[in-house]
Each structure stands twice: as C-alpha cells, then as structure tokens.
Amino acid sequence: MAHPLTPAASPYRMTVGAAPGWLAVSVVAAIAGALTATALPGALARVVDTTLAGDPDHKALGWLLALVLSDAAAALLGTVAAATAGAAATVAVRRRLIDHLLTLGLAGPRAHPAGDIATRVTSGVPPVTGALATAVTAFVSLGTAAVAVVLLARLDWRLTATLLLTVPAVLVLMRLFMHRAGDLFAAYQRLQSGIAARLLDALAGARSIRAGGTIERDIERVLTPLPQLSDTGHALWRLQRGAAYGVGLLLPIGQLAVLTVAGFGVTAGRLTPGELLAAGGYTMLALQSFSQVDTVIGLAHARAAANRLRELLSLPDPLGQPGTLLPRPTEAGLTFEQVTVDGSTGPVLDKLDLTVPAGMSVAVVGRSGAGKSTLAQLAGRLAEPDAGRVLLAGVDLRQLDPAALRRSVAYAFERPALLGGTVGGLLRLGRPEATTAEIEAAARAAQAHRFIVRLPAGYDTALSAVRLSxxxxQRLGLARALLHACPLTVLDDATSSLDTATEVEVGRALTRLLFGRTSLVVAHRASTAARADFVAWLHAGQVRALAPHAELWTDPQYRALFQAGSPTEDA
Incomplete structure (x- = not known):
C-alpha cells in the first residue's frame, strides 16, 4: 500500500530517516575530525619549540602522531558513513517518490511528462540526499573556523584582526554566488527534463516517426532546448570560475597577511617559531570554511533539485487516507452517478448514469473518443471524475480503503505491462500467494498455457528474454485478471489483438469463469459485445442506450460501430 504523503513532505526529512545511525556516525566523525584538526597546530608548535630548544618532548611527539592517525581515521570513517547514509537515503527517497507517483495513477503524468518525472527521480535525488552530509561538513567546518580564530587570538590578537579583514569580502562573494547559482541550476534541470520528455515521446512513437519519414525533423524537435541548455551550463561554469578565482585570490592574500604579522611577532619576541607554524595552521583551518566553492555549488544544486522533488511530493494523493474496509463480497454492483470527466476540448463524460448489476456483465461500446476507456479507468479508481461519484457494492470509491479496492477490482488492458521478472511472476503480480496450480489454471483459461510451456524455462522464463505477439x-493480462478472481473484473479492450479463433476460445472461457461476477468490458468487436448481458452504448458523453446486444443490433447506427471498425485507443 502506498505511503500517504502530504504537500509538506520533505526529501530532507526522508534523508534523515533513511539511515539515522550512519548519519549520526558521519556527524560524530566530522566533529572528531574537527577536534583533531584544531589540536594539531598546537601539538606541532610544542614539538618544534622543544626540539629547537634542545630538549625534545617525546610525549608531545607521540601526541602529535596520535592526532595525525586519529584525523585520518575520522576522515575515513566519515567518508564511509556519509556514502552509506547517502545511498540508503537515495533508495528511500526514490522509493517514496515512485510509490507516490504510482498511487497518483493518471494524475502524475497529466501534471508532469514522463521524461520530466524520470529526470527528477533519477538525477534529481542524489544531490538532495548528499546535501545533508555536505551541510554537516560545512557546519562543522564553520565551527572549526570559529575555534581556530579563538586559538589564533590566544597567540596574538593582531593575527585574528588581520585574518578577519578578508572575511567580509569572501562572504559577499559566496552570497552572490548562491543567489545566482540557484536560479541557474533550476533552469538547467528544467531544460534537461524537457529534453528527456521529448525523447521519451519520440521513442514511444518511433514506428510512426520512421513510417512518416520525419526522423530528422523529430531529432531537431527533441534537441530544440539544447542550445539554451548549453548557454545555461556555460553560465554556471563562468559563475563557478569567477567564484573560484575570487576565493582563490582572497584566501592566499589573507593567509600571507597573517603569516607576515606572525613573522613580525617572532622578530619582536611575542611568538616562538613553533607558534608561527601554529598560526599558519590555525589560519588554514579558519580560511578553509570559506574556500569550499564546490560545497556551495553542491548545496545550490541540492536546493534547486529539492524544490523540484517537492513539486512531485506535493501532488495530492487521489486515494487519500484509508476509508471503509469493504468486505470482499462474491458479488459487487457498480454504479456511476452523474459522472463528469472534462477533456481538453470538452467533457469526455457528461453527467453519465450507469448501473452494472451485481453478477452481470456490461459491454461498453462507442466511437473513438466516446469515453470507453475513461469509464473503465473510473471503475477501479485509476482516474478521478471531475464531478459525480462511482460506487462499488453501494460504497463510494473515495471512501474505500485503497488496499480493499485493489483486492476488489481486477483489470486486463489492451497492452499489459510486463512486470514481475518472470512469466510466473507477472501472473502472480498482486497475488503472490497464488499456487502453481492456480496460475496454470488461469493461463489455460486465457489460452496462454500452451505458448508459455514452449518458452525456454516455461513459467520461470525471464520476461526480458521473451518476444511476444x-x-x-493480452492472454497474459487476461490470465492475471482471472487469477485474482475479484468481485469486479474490468476488461479494457483486452482481447482486441487476439485472432478470431483464439478470441472465440478465450471468450467462452471468460463467459464460464466470469459467470456470476460483475464485469465491465470495453468492446470493439460485435462478438465481444454479444457475450455480455447488456451493452452500454456511449455517445456524446452519455449512455445512449443500455440493452442486450441482439436488441441493439437492429439499429443501423449501432451496427455501424462494428462494421466501420474503430481504433482500439480512445479517451
């Protein structure tokens, strides 16, 4: 069952919750590394001064060696912990995103093209899940810098004053970079998503493009945003180069100034040679927090990516919170009350009323665009009506628990998705506890068993290794729907690709197996409509007639629906 998400769902909170233990280890390692780093200059100063005085302090030397090893160990542990936490967070955020998007059904693709969603889920997640470790490093670096400034002041206040003169210029430079980089990263990601969306559209229509001889034109269409993407990328590089040059110039100037003042301090007797080295170490630690241009770039990238992920997470879940737990009845009547679905050029369904009595089968027919597939989607809440309501067993679908709804409605589509890994896994999808005997029985009923057993490994054949007509x-999709044995079965043009002989055999099996069960069947063949108890004839967004096929067949306009042949895809 999908995890309910709210508009306030944050990818950062998901990152924290994915691997809190490893995240805590990375924080502890970063703090430990900072402590050892701030202790090193003082220990080095002690070793140098005692050695120059002719009385080497071996304990100080041992302490210095221990600090060096501890710093290396903390760095290694921090790297491993941050990488592990980031990987776990990436998996968790992607899982939640995919879970939410699949729960949305058709709402997600309507709001965002598939290519855009794919780009956000793949390339948009790692910058966000890695940002927390980056932020921890940045904050610890700032804390280290503050401690280093204090320790530098203990050596000589003049050193700290000299160092602080360079800080305002660096802060202004970083602030300007963050402001400009955020907008550029957002624009870059939008353009990437646009190219991905166009490419997926082109791949989906590859046959039409090749048949129409429009390959060059479609390549140009897909790559239309590329010049703008290039300009945005170059703008980012120029901005990064400017920030790196600016910081790279200011920081050495600040370090040189501090060391110059420290050198005068040694000459004046205020500082020892060891303290001169310590001043150089503290200065490097203090300035290190301002030299992390890559860190700032990563955080700007993460902020832009997080905003795009929030857009997906903020899409409202149409199934909402769990509602009424519908007992799994053997019969379930289906009712459409004043259902309206708006399309781009007008209503697809317009205040439609239709009742499918419990235990009866109703075939849905109509010309292309009449709303047949839309009606089928509404029956199992794969789509939402803009007005009106749909009831199953007298209960509004919006009040049903999503898990109970999925157990109550089985679907077979014109082109079922090959999910599940193997042929047997595909049939078990949604019912993993099904036995081998049950799977084979459903496959036999759908006339699929004979070609399945001819596959290299039968029911265990990997789906990636099969080429199916x-x-x-369609027979695999029918077998999967029959295996579920739900109170309501919806067949959305699920036999359109079968040859006549196979369609007759499958039709007889469906009539036998679905007898006494409620079924809604989108039909493009007269033979399919004839097997139903009633036929719902859709026209102009409403039910023009509801009667047995034989009674409607006397109407020339009804016969014309099948004689003319209608496309298998409709609204």
Missing part, C-alpha cells in the same frame, strides 16, 4: 501479451 500482441495477442500473447
């Missing part, structure tokens, strides 16, 4: 695809 359209009719074989």
């Amino acid at each position: 359209g009719g074989e695809y």
Whole structure:
C-alpha cells in the first residue's frame, strides 16, 4: 500500500530517516575530525619549540602522531558513513517518490511528462540526499573556523584582526554566488527534463516517426532546448570560475597577511617559531570554511533539485487516507452517478448514469473518443471524475480503503505491462500467494498455457528474454485478471489483438469463469459485445442506450460501430 504523503513532505526529512545511525556516525566523525584538526597546530608548535630548544618532548611527539592517525581515521570513517547514509537515503527517497507517483495513477503524468518525472527521480535525488552530509561538513567546518580564530587570538590578537579583514569580502562573494547559482541550476534541470520528455515521446512513437519519414525533423524537435541548455551550463561554469578565482585570490592574500604579522611577532619576541607554524595552521583551518566553492555549488544544486522533488511530493494523493474496509463480497454492483470527466476540448463524460448489476456483465461500446476507456479507468479508481461519484457494492470509491479496492477490482488492458521478472511472476503480480496450480489454471483459461510451456524455462522464463505477439501479451493480462478472481473484473479492450479463433476460445472461457461476477468490458468487436448481458452504448458523453446486444443490433447506427471498425485507443 502506498505511503500517504502530504504537500509538506520533505526529501530532507526522508534523508534523515533513511539511515539515522550512519548519519549520526558521519556527524560524530566530522566533529572528531574537527577536534583533531584544531589540536594539531598546537601539538606541532610544542614539538618544534622543544626540539629547537634542545630538549625534545617525546610525549608531545607521540601526541602529535596520535592526532595525525586519529584525523585520518575520522576522515575515513566519515567518508564511509556519509556514502552509506547517502545511498540508503537515495533508495528511500526514490522509493517514496515512485510509490507516490504510482498511487497518483493518471494524475502524475497529466501534471508532469514522463521524461520530466524520470529526470527528477533519477538525477534529481542524489544531490538532495548528499546535501545533508555536505551541510554537516560545512557546519562543522564553520565551527572549526570559529575555534581556530579563538586559538589564533590566544597567540596574538593582531593575527585574528588581520585574518578577519578578508572575511567580509569572501562572504559577499559566496552570497552572490548562491543567489545566482540557484536560479541557474533550476533552469538547467528544467531544460534537461524537457529534453528527456521529448525523447521519451519520440521513442514511444518511433514506428510512426520512421513510417512518416520525419526522423530528422523529430531529432531537431527533441534537441530544440539544447542550445539554451548549453548557454545555461556555460553560465554556471563562468559563475563557478569567477567564484573560484575570487576565493582563490582572497584566501592566499589573507593567509600571507597573517603569516607576515606572525613573522613580525617572532622578530619582536611575542611568538616562538613553533607558534608561527601554529598560526599558519590555525589560519588554514579558519580560511578553509570559506574556500569550499564546490560545497556551495553542491548545496545550490541540492536546493534547486529539492524544490523540484517537492513539486512531485506535493501532488495530492487521489486515494487519500484509508476509508471503509469493504468486505470482499462474491458479488459487487457498480454504479456511476452523474459522472463528469472534462477533456481538453470538452467533457469526455457528461453527467453519465450507469448501473452494472451485481453478477452481470456490461459491454461498453462507442466511437473513438466516446469515453470507453475513461469509464473503465473510473471503475477501479485509476482516474478521478471531475464531478459525480462511482460506487462499488453501494460504497463510494473515495471512501474505500485503497488496499480493499485493489483486492476488489481486477483489470486486463489492451497492452499489459510486463512486470514481475518472470512469466510466473507477472501472473502472480498482486497475488503472490497464488499456487502453481492456480496460475496454470488461469493461463489455460486465457489460452496462454500452451505458448508459455514452449518458452525456454516455461513459467520461470525471464520476461526480458521473451518476444511476444500482441495477442500473447493480452492472454497474459487476461490470465492475471482471472487469477485474482475479484468481485469486479474490468476488461479494457483486452482481447482486441487476439485472432478470431483464439478470441472465440478465450471468450467462452471468460463467459464460464466470469459467470456470476460483475464485469465491465470495453468492446470493439460485435462478438465481444454479444457475450455480455447488456451493452452500454456511449455517445456524446452519455449512455445512449443500455440493452442486450441482439436488441441493439437492429439499429443501423449501432451496427455501424462494428462494421466501420474503430481504433482500439480512445479517451
């Protein structure tokens, strides 16, 4: 069952919750590394001064060696912990995103093209999940810098004053960079998503493009945003180069100034040679927090990516919170009350009323665009009506628990998706506890068993290793729907690719197996409509007639629906 998400769902909170233990280890390692780093200059100063005085302090030397090893160990542990936490967070955020998007059904693709969603889920997640470790490093670095400034002041206040003169210029430079980089990263990601969306559209219509001889034109269409993407990328590089040059110039100037003042301090007797080295170490630690241009770039990238992920997470879940737990009845009547679905050019369904009595089968027919597939989607809440309501067993679908709804409605589509890993896994999808005997019985009923057993490994054949015809695809989808044995079965043009002989055999099996069960069947063949108890004839967004096929067949306009042949895809 999908995890309910709210508009306030944050990818950062998901990152924290994915691997809190490893995240805590990375924080502890970063703090330990900072402590050892701030202790090193003082220990080095002690070793140098005692050695120059002719009385080497071996304990100080041992302490210095221990600090060096501890710093290396903390760095290694921090790297491993941050990488592990980041990987776990990436998996968790992607899982939640995919879970939410699949729960949305058609709402997600309507709001965002598939290519855009794919880009956000793949390339948009790692910058966000890695940002927390980056932020921890940045904050610890700032804390280290503050401690280093204090320790530098203990050596000589003049050193701290000299160092602080360079800080305002660096802060202004970083602030300007963050402001400009955020907008550029957002624009870059939008353009990337646009190219991905166009590419997926082109791949989906590859046959049409090749048949129409429009390959060059479609390549140009897909790559239309590329010049703008290039300009945005170059703008980012110029901005990064300017920030790196600016910081790279200011920091050495600050370090040189501090060392110059420290050198005068040694000459004046205020500082020892060892303290001169310590001043150089503290200065490097203090300035290190301002030299992390890559860190700032990563955080700017993460902020832009997080905003795009929030857009997906903020899409409202149409299934909402769990509602009424519908007992799994053997019969379930289906009712559409004043259902309206708006399309781009007008209503697809317009205040439609239709009742499918419990235990009866109703075929849905109509010309292309009449709303047949839309009606089928509404039956199992794969789509939401803009007005009106749909009831199953007298209960509004919006009040049903999503898990109970999925157990109550089985679907077979014109082109079922090959999910599940193997042929047997595909049939078990949604019912993993099904036995081998049950799977084979459903496959036999759908006339699929014979071609399945001819596959290299039978039911254990990997789906990636099979090449199936359209009719074989459909028979697998029918077998999966029959295996579920739900109170309501929806067949959305699920036999359109079968040859006539196979369609007759499958039709007889469906009539036998679905007898006494409620079924809604989108039909493009007269033979399919004839097997139903009633036929709902859709026209102009409403039910023009509801009667047995034989009674409607006397109407020439009804016969014309099948004689003319209608496309298998409709609204």
